[in-house]
Amino acid sequence: MGPLVPDIISNEFNLIIAFVVGIFFGMALEQAGFSSTRKLVGLFYGYDFTVLKVFFTAGVTAMTGVLLLSHFGMLDMRLIYINPTYLRSALVGGVIMGGGFVIGGFCPGTSVCAAAVGKLDAWSFIGGSIIGIFIFTEAFPLFQDFYMADYMGSVTMFDMLGMSRELFAIILALVAVMAFYFTGLLEDKINGIRTRYPAQKMMKYAIMAVIPFLMVSFISVTPNQKEYYFNRVEKAFADPNYDYDIYEIDHLADELASKSHKMNIIDLRSPEKFEQSKLPTAVNIPLDSMLKKEYQGFLRQTYKFNVFYADDLETAKKGYLMANMIGNSQNFVLINTVDQFIQWFYEPEIPGPDAPKEVRDKFLFRLRIGEELKELEERLKNLQAPVKKEIKRVQGGCA
Amino acid sequence: MENKPRPYMNPYLAGFFLGMVLLGTIYITGRGLGASGGVKDAMLAGVKNVAPSHWENTAYYQSYDASHEGESPLKSWLFFEVAGVFLGALISGIISNRVSLKLEKGPRITNRSRLIFAAAGGALFGFGSQLGRGCTSGSALSGMAVFSFGGIITMLAIFGGAYMLAYFFRKLWLS
Secondary structure (H helix, E strand, O other): OEOOOOOOOOHHHHHHHHHHHHHHHHHHHHHHOOOOHHHHHHHHHOOOOHHHHHHHHHHHHHHHHHHHHHHOOOEOOOOOOOOOEEHHHHHHHHHHHHHHHHHHOOOHHHHHHHHHOOEHHHHHHHHHHHHHHHHHHHOHHHHHHHHHOOEEEOOEHHHHHOOOHHHHHHHHHHHHHHHHHHHHHHHHHHHOOOOOOOHHHHHHHHHHHHHHHHHHHHHHHOOOHHHHHHHHHHHHHHOOOOOOOEEOHHHHHHHHHHHHHHEEEEEOOOHHHHHHOOOOOOEEOOHHHOOOHHHHHHHOOOOOEEEEEOOOHHHHHHHHHHHHHHOOOOEEEEOOOHHHHHHHHHOOOOOOOOOOHHHHHHHHHHHHHHHHHHHHHHHHHHHOOOOOOOOOOOOOOOO | OOOOOOOOOOHHHHHHHHHHHHHHHHHHHOOOOOOHHHHHHHHHHHHHHHOHHHHHHOHHHHHHHHHOOOOOOOOOHHHHHHHHHHHHHHHHHHHOOOOOOEOOOOOOOOHHHHHHHHHHHHHHHHHHHHHOOOOHHHHHHHHHHOOEHHHHHHHHHHHHHHHHHHHHHHHHHOO
16 A cells, blocks of 8 residues: 555665656656746736646546555555645745745746756756845744644645545536636637637547546545445355354463464554453554554464454454455454453352363363463563554645 | 757647646645756755854745755755756756757847846746745646636736736847
8 A cells, every 4th residue: 555655665765766656747847848938927917828738647647546545555645745734824935935946937846957958047946046045044033933833733635625536526527628718719819829729629528528537526426345245244254154253262261371473452442441441452443443554464474363352242243354355364254242351350259069060171271361461461471462563644835 | 860859748648748747746846846946956055055043043044944944955855856857957948959059049139138027027936936835736736726816816927927017128028
């Protein structure tokens, strides 16, 4: 599941990725014509709207892609860097940049491209931007309060507007298509020409414009990865003939006392309930969170088998079914509950003198295993490996 | 082979290509593209090497060191990326026969004033990019791809600001 850094690609190798990504970025900008200052500035005087076309097409493409990847569970939206919002500095900084754009004729990325193809004014722009950044860092104490003002966190546009991501993407794509059309008209008027669009070209453009709408609509109507898995779990659960691999508590407790290292005991209940009571060595993975990235490594260990339990058999069975679907680990359902375990092993009822032999044997067995398990828990207390891998949002941004 | 520069790519195609590069970057690294940050890293490396004692005594640089574990500012993601941008643009320029030493400007100003205004615009952009936590690439474009409210606000402010001021600087560009 993306992002691939830092789990699949190391942070060191990430620098090489940065260089390669930069090469493609530079090629895209240069091919688009962004190494020409007159083309860039055309946006502000209406004679050339290339910047708008490239910029909006890129934005809608990437945004649709992010939605698609996240829909299929290939990209974890909780981890990617979402530029945080500091409202005041975002607005004022933006307007200052706008001034820099129309006076200097470049923005930082395009100036590097233009410098690469030999534009002397771009070198001058880069020199100026170094000075501008230097002034900021040197005089930072003066701006610090302003810089940190109106912090709103990593808020997203769809949250601010109170709509779904998909609806926002559709609206943005609509705005883009309309902007392309009307700026095209304006561009022709200002340049005093009439661009003709042959039917074939119109057709191509129309198809291209429809694609993002189709993709986003597809996302809205189809179940996402989580819904898809849970639907399959429900379906399997509804099958009365489904063959579950089960564990019964006496058997489990016996094995746990002697070879706890071979099994993962997984508590599917809520963290609150888990805090109150649990089986020895159990870890808490609520059923609803089983697909989360941080638990995948734990659930898919090949040298251990998983035993799932909850307060009710239904949840335990669903956890078992989910584990079977996401990995090829060996899984089992515990058919008993935590309460039964505690009652039978930690507070076993002493049988009367007339109790049959099996009952007395069972009592002694449970008493012994209970003691062993308490001891085991005591020993494990200090070396509980952190199960939940710490996951952190990527630190990105560009300042 | 003729020595004429080739025409630029269809803007929608170029935009799609750029969008895919950005999407790939987000998928692989979890972060977007940027530009001003790379320029800043180069500047920081300069300060650190030229005036080490000043670096030691300035809170801003010290907090930079603290958050980057004292690594050289050049060993940063954005610096490597911007170095790639330079090379990528150069490759693209060579392929399309667009590499040549030249200076582009409006018809009414001299080369000298173009260079001065370019530097002044650069200074404003550099300063603004620090205040706005990213430029057109890092804040506006990458922010838009991940639905960032701040990124989209910055984008509107950049283009809105440029349109507001365009009238006053028309002599720089128009005939």
